[in-house]
Each structure stands twice: as structure tokens, then as C-alpha cells.
Amino acid sequence: MGRSPCCDKNGLKKGPWTPEEDHKLIQYIQLHGPGNWRTLPKNAGLQRCGKSCRLRWTNYLRPDIKRGRFSFDEEETIIQLHSVLGNKWSAIAARLPGRTDNEIKNYWNTHIRKRLLRNGIDPVTHSPRLDLLDLSSLLNSTQFNLSSLLGLQALVNPEVFRLANALLASHNESSPELLLQKLQENNQLLNSPLQNPEGSEMLLQKLQQNQILNAQLQNQPQFFQYQNHQIQEVPNFTTQNVPCSSSLSQPMQLGHVEEPYLMNNGQMIPPLNYGYCNSDASDNSTFQTTNNNSSNQNISLDSVFSTPSTEDEKESYCSNLMKFEIPASLNFDDFIM
């Protein structure tokens, strides 16, 4: 059936709301309460569509709306919830008191999304994307070294780091073309929508192929080279031991899969697509490192990089969310020149 317009649009005003209109709407809702949006504009003396009134009220005029910058905690919550819920902005907003879906959506698109991309994270799947780091140019370069990777982004996702490492190994040894092809397949897989036209069986098959590829990558000897320094063999990075405050751990998620909420001390915890840590200010700039002997070692970023400004702190926030493990055998002194 055809859907009739919510109201007669002839003669109705569009565009930004004036203070007078806001006043009329607020007064009417204070008297009669929200609802009946179709009849509300007429009763309130507004030349507006009912939808427009509802949107104005829910997104801007509602008294319980929180204004101003998003806090670190809010930002972290949004990222975590988005990894589980996807673009369900209303569902995300329901877990952030005082924030509207529209506000969260805008904030995601203008701030968080870009930040994730800069960190080599696909903002749709929350999975690492090597192509975001322009690895083809790295592969084509005869002298790929860690500095170029660090130059792109000092704080990259662990899976990106690991895959880049494996790529280097393969580049030194045999067939980079094959690996590049596999990585492209990997990225296609990561980008494929939930309703994959190839069907779930094909999707599963691709996932298995991908797991095999990852296993092959992890079994290869791993080398890093930094400028003219000695090549160091380093253990494989893993994602299994990333969580900080939660006992929850999962391997990397491939593609977008609906996951149930997990509860931890009454707190909802999303699946971990990459390493999440609590936004505890006390460990804001701390890398957690692990070698194969499971001896953990914390390295303060303050001792590695320059003291962050306020804006830098903000910028590094997502990096903190993507806290990852660095093998203890990696010598950070080599990185500071």
C-alpha cells in the first residue's frame, strides 16, 4: 500500500527552528506532554510537520539532554556498543543517558570514525584493515622497515601489527603477491555485509580459509627491522590475551557477527574485536607487553613518546582502547632516535 505523508506539507515551514517556535513547542509539551505528534503542531500553533516537532523535541529541546563534549567514558562506551550493535544509534543512545541517537550518530561520523580509520581499524567491522595503512606501497618498497609503519601510526591495532610483520617475513622470503592476494580476499571478507549474497556457507568457507591464512602467517618467522638496526626476531602477537580488566577474551572477529551481551559484575561487556581496556586514567598511556614466556611487562608511553598535550590525550584515547601487546624482546630504545 502507498504510505500517505504524515501531514500536509503545503504551507508548512522547514529549516532551522526559531526561538519562538521552540517556545511554543516547549510550552505545549509542558502542558500536554509529548505525543500525538500529528495533531500537536496545529494545537500548538506551529506551522510545522509533526515529525519535525518530534525530532526537535527529542533531539534538542528535551530537558534531560546533556550538552557539550563527549567524555572519555562516553566515547569508549559508544565504540564498545557500536562494535556489538552496529549503527543502531537509538540502541546505543539508550545506554548513554542524556545523549540522543542523532548526536551520537553525528559524533561517530565526525570524530570516532575518522580516529578508528587513522588507527587502521575498519569502523564498520571493528576489525583491522591493512589497506587502510596503504600496505601495498610497503610491500612494493624494497626496504620496508618498522619506521615506515610507525610513521603511519604509532599506535596500530595488534592484528595490523602482526599481519604487517608477517608480510615483511613473506616479502623477505617468497611470494608477496600471494599474500597480498590473500589479504585482499581478507579485506573483501571483512567488508562483506551480513546479508552476504554468496550465502552463509560461502561465508563460512571464506572464514575458514582466512583462519588458515592467519595460522600460516603466525607460523612464519617474524622479523622487524628498524632503520639500519639489527633485525630482531620477535614472538607472534596475539589477540587472545588483550583484555585488561575483564576476564573475557575472544579471538579476532571476522566480519560483522551479532554477539550476545556478556555481563561482568552487572556491567554489559561487548565481544572484543580488538583489545579493549577500561578508560582508567591511571593507565592511560601504558602499553602492556607479553612475550612467549607470559612474563608481562608494562612500558609507559610517557617514557617513550613526548608528553601529550590535551588534544594529544584526546587523540590517544582510542589508541588506549586498542591497547595491544608488544613482545618484550622489542627494544623500545631503538624506536627513540
Added chain:
DNA sequence: AAATGTGGCAACCGCCTGCTA
């Protein structure tokens, strides 16, 4: 100082869902 580019955000559009008669 003017022109142009860019980012942020409020608002709109069209589709979907659930309720009701």
C-alpha cells in the same frame, strides 16, 4: 580582505515496524 575549503551538526527524507479498527 576576500575566496575557498573543511568540519560539525541540526534537520529532513524515506523506509520500517507495530498498533488498531
Added chain:
DNA sequence: TTAGCAGGCGGTTGCCACATT
């Protein structure tokens, strides 16, 4: 069962302020 409707949602647009050239 179905048509009509209200409300909700996500994607997109367009305006405005600020930055850059």
C-alpha cells in the same frame, strides 16, 4: 486478515562557522 496510521530509525543533506590560502 488487512489497510491505515503514528512513531521510530538510519542515512543523507545543507547550512553555518571556522580555517586556510
